[in-house]
Amino acid sequence: MATDRKAEVTWRGDLVSGSGRIDSVGSGAFGGLAVNWRARSEDGASDTSPEELIAAAHAACFSMALSSGLAKAGHAPEELKTSATVTFQPGEGITKIVLDVAGTVPGMDPDEFQKAAETAKENCPVSKALAGVPEISLSARLES
Amino acid sequence: MTWEGNVARGAGAISAATGAFEQLPYSLASRIEKPDGKTSPEELLAAAHAACFAMSLASELSEAGSPPEHLDVGATVTLDQVEDGSHRIVASELLARARVTDIDQATLERLAASASEGCPLTKLIEASARVTVTATLEGDEHGD
Numbered sequence: 050m051a052t053d054r055k056a057e058v059t060w061r062g063d064l065v066s067g068s069g070r071i072d073s074v075g076s077g078a079f080g081g082l083a084v085n086w087r088a089r090s091e092d093g094a095s096d097t098s099p100e101e102l103i104a105a106a107h108a109a110c111f112s113m114a115l116s117s118g119l120a121k122a123g124h125a126p127e128e129l130k131t132s133a134t135v136t137f138q139p140g141e142g143i144t145k146i147v148l149d150v151a152g153t154v155p156g157m158d159p160d161e162f163q164k165a166a167e168t169a170k171e172n173c174p175v176s177k178a179l180a181g182v183p184e185i186s187l188s189a190r191l192e193s
Numbered sequence: 194m195t196w197e198g199n200v201a202r203g204a205g206a207i208s209a210a211t212g213a214f215e216q217l218p219y220s221l222a223s224r225i226e227k228p229d230g231k232t233s234p235e236e237l238l239a240a241a242h243a244a245c246f247a248m249s250l251a252s253e254l255s256e257a258g259s260p261p262e263h264l265d266v267g268a269t270v271t272l273d274q275v276e277d278g279s280h281r282i283v284a285s286e287l288l289a290r291a292r293v294t295d296i297d298q299a300t301l302e303r304l305a306a307s308a309s310e311g312c313p314l315t316k317l318i319e320a321s322a323r324v325t326v327t328a329t330l331e332g333d334e335h336g337d
Contacts (some may be wrong), residue, residue: 113234
């Protein structure tokens with residue numbers, strides 16, 4: 050079954066001096082988030098940006114795919130801590146995504162964990178949707 | 194972000210580096226069934242796409258000499274199961290209502306199409322899914 054996920058945004062004014070707000074999402078999990086060009090194009094922002102939301106989407110998608118792969122191999126994870134860092138180059142677009150995962154997975158071999166992480170990176174739906182990003186790298190390790 | 198347990202019964206939480214959002218819950222059920230107050234990778238991607246498109250449209254309108262007073266933008270991202278049984282993002286539908294002076298409907302539609310193409314996320318998603326854009330002038334819904 051297909052599932053639809055919706056988000057609503059309001060924007061006022063031009064790109065550089067204007068400002069926006071992610072008013073709501075269908076689930077109600079978050080809303081009222083300020084977005085603006087500064088948050089997107091400069092470091093040290095406290096507002097969110099499309100690229101930060103993409104990072105959250107990718108980290109979440111990758112974690113679910115990895116937990117699924119690990120569980121199918123008989124090693125359901127206790128915990129996966131994942132970060133995704135998305136690099137935006139104004140005028141060029143999204144140039145790079147770095148995925149980093151630290152897993153607590155009882156009885157897991159490090160090489161097998163690495164392989165499972167690579168598979169999750171290749172196959173999660175957000176990875177497929179973002180396959181055109183020039184560089185997507187992965188670092189995976191087991192917590193001892 | 195963190196994930197605990199296997200994919201079907203496990204649960205995760207997502208936080209942003211900027212601090213704009215923290216500890217958003219998500220799960221497999223929130224992704225492929227009813228969201229039940231939890232977010233999902235596709236909802237985060239919808240928020241990213243709506244914000245990206247809103248900024249791009251604000252920029253197009255400003256360059257055309259009519260910075261928008263107000264843009265209402267929505268994005269709906271669809272996840273579906275494809276032939277091999279895996280899940281794929283198959284569509285993102287962008288909707289915009291614009292309160293803007295000195296722009297007619299045809300020009301708005303042209304600028305909205307160009308704004309979508311100018312948003313880096315559209316280009317990425319378009320490689321493997323359908324992106325549609327609908328734009329209307331606010332106050333023009335009754336055909337005047």
